[in-house]
Amino acid sequence: xxxxxxxxxxxxxxxxxxxxxxxxxxxxxxxxxxxxxxxxxxxxxxxxxxxxxxxxxxxxxxxxxxxxxxxxxxxxxxxxxxxxxxxxxxxxxxxxxxxxxxxxxxxxxxxxxxxxxxxxxxxxxxxxxxxxxxxxxxxxxxxxxxxxxxxxxxxxxxxxxxxxxxxxxxxxxxxxxxxxxx
Amino acid sequence: xxxxxxxxxxxxxxxxxxxxxxxxxxxxxxxxxxxxxxxxxxxxxxxxxxxxxxxxxxxxxxxxxxxxxxxxxxxxxxxxxxxxxxxxxxxxxxxxxxxxxxxxxxxxxxxxxxxxxxxxxxxxxxxxxxxxxxxxxxxxxxxxxxxxxxxxxxxxxxxxxxxxxxxxx
Numbered sequence: 001x002x003x004x005x006x007x008x009x010x011x012x013x014x015x016x017x018x019x020x021x022x023x024x025x026x027x028x029x030x031x032x033x034x035x036x037x038x039x040x041x042x043x044x045x046x047x048x049x050x051x052x053x054x055x056x057x058x059x060x061x062x063x064x065x066x067x068x069x070x071x072x073x074x075x076x077x078x079x080x081x082x083x084x085x086x087x088x089x090x091x092x093x094x095x096x097x098x099x100x101x102x103x104x105x106x107x108x109x110x111x112x113x114x115x116x117x118x119x120x121x122x123x124x125x126x127x128x129x130x131x132x133x134x135x136x137x138x139x140x141x142x143x144x145x146x147x148x149x150x151x152x153x154x155x156x157x158x159x160x161x162x163x164x165x166x167x168x169x170x171x172x173x174x175x176x177x178x179x180x181x182x
Numbered sequence: 183x184x185x186x187x188x189x190x191x192x193x194x195x196x197x198x199x200x201x202x203x204x205x206x207x208x209x210x211x212x213x214x215x216x217x218x219x220x221x222x223x224x225x226x227x228x229x230x231x232x233x234x235x236x237x238x239x240x241x242x243x244x245x246x247x248x249x250x251x252x253x254x255x256x257x258x259x260x261x262x263x264x265x266x267x268x269x270x271x272x273x274x275x276x277x278x279x280x281x282x283x284x285x286x287x288x289x290x291x292x293x294x295x296x297x298x299x300x301x302x303x304x305x306x307x308x309x310x311x312x313x314x315x316x317x318x319x320x321x322x323x324x325x326x327x328x329x330x331x332x333x334x335x336x337x338x339x340x341x342x343x344x345x346x347x348x349x350x351x
Contacts, residue, residue, distance in 0.1 A: 040242070
């Protein structure tokens with residue numbers, strides 16, 4: 001097998017083998033890139049409701065908390081505490097309820113794992129040692145794919161013209177962006 | 183083709199079967215939040231165990247959370263994940279946990295307090311209405327300054343923890 005053929009074979013097979021990894025990093029990469037615009041891991045819903053105004057902290061007991069939760073059809077109390085003197089936070093299964101005791105304004109927040117994204121992002125954030133090794137292997141393979149890709153096609157559509165132009169442009173763009181942000 | 187496939191499989195097995203030699207168990211010092219957060223606490227290194235209620239888990243990455251004393255909201259500590267924990271599950275919120283890890287110290291001195299005060303004042307200048315939050319923040323800075331002045335070390339230690347394990351209680 002000559003070098004040219006070996007390069008093509010390895011490029012092709014590594015490409016097939018890492019389809020899954022590439023999609024994992026591509027999808028979760030976009031998801032995490034826009035972390036300021038959305039929560040890529042959880043679907044968080046907030047809904048406001050009202051309870052009695054001017055409830056003093058010492059009037060809050062388990063019965064009162066049950067009343068508050070019953071009014072929004074929730075019966076999965078976990079625990080509660082007062083982050084501030086006039087703020088009550090009740091933890092429930094899959095979320096929490098926060099109430100301003102002086103105004104009676106409450107908000108129930110429910111949290112659900114975002115399907116697919118939660119798991120893809122978990123992998124992206126590196127869940128453990130085995131993943132570290134496997135993703136290192138992927139990174140090395142990705143570097144190989146980039147370099148070996150240069151030598152797949154010969155002639156003017158290869159490194160002689162098109163490959164060089166596109167490759168150089170692709171390197172200049174991140175350098176320009178880096179200079180812009182430095 | 184068969185050869186290439188064989189090498190792939192062999193490499194995967196080699197990676198998966200990599201196993202580190204087991205280290206002897208380290209002594210873990212059990213501490214209370216009150217002790218760690220007191221002005222005279224000095225961390226001597228090593229692993230410590232803390233108990234508290236999970237008050238908040240970062241919903242974006244799950245890489246940090248706060249545990250605290252539900253009876254005293256000022257008594258809380260920020261916990262970060264390490265390479266031993268990928269993330270803290272969001273449903274830990276509201277449950278009592280025990281966390282083992284190491285502490286990181288940040289020294290808050292008078293320079294830090296002055297800078298914080300300036301930042302709060304600058305932020306308030308941008309907001310036209312004088313808010314209660316501003317007064318509350320200023321009170322906290324004053325309190326911090328007083329604690330720094332009273333501290334024999336000349337600074338206040340603020341601790342965070344890097345967790346290596348946790349369990350629900």
